Amino acid sequence: MSVSPQVLAQLSALVDLNTNKPYGDVWQVEENASGLAVIATLPYPAQTERDALQQRIEEALEQSVTLVLQQDVKAASTQGAAASMKGVKNIIAVASGKGGVGKSTTTVNLALAMAREGAKVGILDADIYGPSQGLLLGFAGDTRPGVRDEKFFVPPMAHGLQVMSMAFLTTSETPMAWRGPMATGALMQILTQTEWDNLDYLFVDMPPGTGDIQLTLSQKVPVAGSVVVTTPQDIALLDARRGIEMFNKVNIPVLGVVENMSTHICSNCGHAEAIFGEEGGKALAAEYGVEELGKLPLSLSIRKLADAGKPTVLSEPDSDTAMIYQSIARKVGATLAARSEQFSMPTIGMSDD
Structure with missing residues (x-):
């Protein structure tokens, strides 16, 4: 049975909290003996939001629905x-201007959150000199990728994620004492010779800085967007600003900024204190006209779970911190889906200016 145009108009006008814009034409509605059946097809995954969205629809329509x-x-x-x-x-690059801001921990939790939303997700650990995703996901030290036809790596799996890292090709005692061309060559090899299986999103855990590996990735790999991780302190923001400038110069859209270690939460009393300063990520995002995707606390639990190979989204899926990661994942997917512009690659050169 068809429904009234008024119902479709009300649904289309409902605001998507991940974009702050109306949902628009994503709805199919049918009326049957048991009530109103609503199907929403979004251009990004958002399964953890289903119950909340159903409640908002029922409040807007003032009737029960099946979503x-x-x-x-x-x-x-x-x-x-x-x-x-x-x-x-x-392909989404997760980057920071400097080390020590929690980029790898953010990457793994963001990837797990995106998978929990319903996407097929992979992680490429592009930090050739200091790969950490093997540890963060609890892989054994002797984990090695499979090999197909003697030329393709088959990525190991962890918690539904396809993962490839230089850590799987070396040992923890093997230092990567390589010059730039060797490191970038290794990155391109593990990226292009890995047999990724129908991924919606591949998160690339970038090394800190704006050097050879970052430029190689931006020039030779079809990167759809980037996420910049920073802490609120001035020195981290200074380096994060350089990272955003680099992405802007190579026409890779910055999907948003994640402010990590935003506040310290005391494990005894729960008191929150802004040790590294306040609203730095928000100010940086406003300066470049991008979104502040979320603010994560400086939490002992996040660090302990990451070191144990059991990241927060996996171990404490109903915690406040995990919900922040879920929100960030939905916003990343929604922001990327909203971008329809075509980009042209500029020539990168050196000048005396």
Whole structure:
């Protein structure tokens, strides 16, 4: 049975909390003997939001509904310099200007959160000199990728994630004493010779800085977007600003800023204190016209769980911190889906200016 245009109009006008814009034409509605059946097909995964969205729909329509939440993740436009990556729809670089701001911990929890939202997700550990994703995901030290046809790596799996890291090809006692071309060559090899299996999102855990590996990735890999992780302190913001400038120069969109270690939460009394300063991430995001995706606390629990190979989203999925990661994941997917512009790759040169 068809429904009134007024119902569709009310649904279309409902605001998507991940974009702060109306949902628009994502709805299918049918009326049957048991009530109103609503199907929403979003361009990004958001399964953990289903119950809250159903409640908002029922409040807007003032009647009970049955909601089915679906996603149709498509490949976003990229900077245009490289061919699409086989088996991967969207590559997202997670970067920071400096080390020690929690970028790798953010990456692994963001990837797990995106998978929990319903996406197929992988992680590439691009920190050739200091790979950490093997530890963060609890892989044994002797983990090695599979090999197919003697030329493709088959990525190991952990908690539903496909993972590839230089840590799987070396030992913890092997220092990566390589010059730039060797490191970038290794990165391109593990990226392009890994048999990724139909990923919606591949998160690339970048090394800190704006050097050879970052430029190689931006020039030779079809990166759909980037997420910049910083702490609120001035020195971290200074380096994060350089990271954003680099992405802007190579036409890779910055999807937003994550402020990590925003406040310290005392494990005894729960008191929150802004040890590294306040609102630094918000100010940085406003300066560059991007979104502050979320603020994460400086928490002993986050560190302990990460070191144990059991990240927060996996071990404490109903915690406040895990909910922040889920919100960030939905916003990353929604922001990426909203971008439809085509990009052209600029020439990077040196000048005396």
